[in-house]
Amino acid sequence: MKDDLSIRKIQELFYELKVGDVMMKDVITVSSNMQMMELRAILRDNRISGTPVVDDGRLVGIISIEDFINWLAGGQQENRIAGKMNREVKTLYEDEPLVQAISIIEKFGYGRIPVINRRQKSLTGVITKGDIIEGLLKKMEVDYQEEEIHRYRASHFFEDIIADKTTLIFQYFMKGCDAMRNHDVDAVQNGGRVASRIRKTLRRLGIHPTVIRRTCIAIYEAEMNIILYAGAGEITVSIHKDEVNVKVKDSGPGIENIEEAMSPGFSTAPDWVRELGFGAGMGLINIRNCAQTFSIASEKGQGTVLNFGIPIGAA
């Protein structure tokens, strides 16, 4: 499980880290007017196997030790770098994720890729496989320490507070959009953001994964209900020592007949919502199944209040 998590973490870093974060910034460059004989000394003195060719701040090509050897073998015709360099250069932008660099290196087999600034188009660095590995390792070390601190702080919350009873409360406010009435497909598609944020928070608090899963599935359903049916709503999560309690309050039209709304398959959702995978009349039941305690209060025109609890010791 732990290994699995660290693999996931590395995968995330491939996206999080940008080329500019790990590239080498002090780049030795040569100009296209330079003689091939001079190139040899530069490569040797700096212990590099290739270098970008830059004229007036602009990248015009790349030349490697292989080109130099070919030049020697070919009888040393054409003495300037301009005639021997590779002009078809694959480049990366500073703001591209590492995964892009890795895929180019793998695809073309290049050892080094020049990096340019997206706006000025000027050369700002070079990235190699070594830079990527080094950057990942550094970031993992820093991240690991930071996350440990977050975890430590969060998971010791209850022990560090001196009180008879401690409760941690966090709230999320949703604008809601009455998606169903407004036929707002985008809003329905974008649901789940609150549940996703709560999931990250609960993880930091060191809550057991099974409890997190049950809590977040229930919140996701509740969040979709707010988006679909209500103008606005708020989700309040309270962490007690032995229970996660969730209160979901909306200013929607209210539920006329709660018993009917709680029966499997009952739904007032139109077909377009069903085609998006929701509104099948399973939401409330699903919330109840995830929770240990569940209550719903609603009145027509007054909105709905859901209250449910998931025991922390239940995992």
Place this chain on the structure above:
Amino acid sequence: MKIKELIEKLKLKVRCGGSQLDREIARGYASDLMSDVMAHSREGDIWITLQVHLNIVAVACMTGIAAIVLINNREPEKETLEKAEAEGVPLLVSELPAFELIGRLYSLGIPGISEDAE
């Protein structure tokens, strides 16, 4: 394979359309989205779904589906049942979940639609 043979082999419960069970099943199709079924399913398919609302009968009639199987012991809504009876569409219920039911049908030799092309 005929619908009634499948009913026997997979212990399906017949909710309506009992007079149509001699029909031959050509292929299997599984989906819970009406537009998807309309787009892909064909005459003689057996359709596996968890949807129980009235629209499934309309979709089955339009596409010439031979029978509908509801999964997870889901029971059709009253209007669905009435409409299916009137249209002569067999409505069957299985206690199995979707994947398991599809797997069994597939093992009995009922192909999917894309298998034809291969």
Place this chain on the structure above:
Amino acid sequence: MKIDEIARVLKAEILTQIPVGETEVDLVCASDLMSDVLSFSKSRAVLVTSLTNIQTVRTAEMTEISVVCFVNGKKPGDDAVKLAEKNSIFLLLTGLSMYGACGRLFDAGLGDCYER
């Protein structure tokens, strides 16, 4: 079963650019309704669905489903792929139907993830 094996069985293309590594799944959840997936799915499951919007990826995130296979050759949007990559969820795309895909996975020995 490993991701690349699943892709082979389903003749599927892997849409996400994250290393497949050692992730394994042995259960299948076949559904187009996310509420249904939210009620019954387990982690270590592959979700087979024709619903290609971003909600599918969100649902996988919440239920810790690690692989989603889209059927009927229906490709999800770039935003869905990006969100999946961010959450280390693998997305596959097959030309098979849900029925055909499930039939093959059943043949290959995977089980149903439905839990009562």
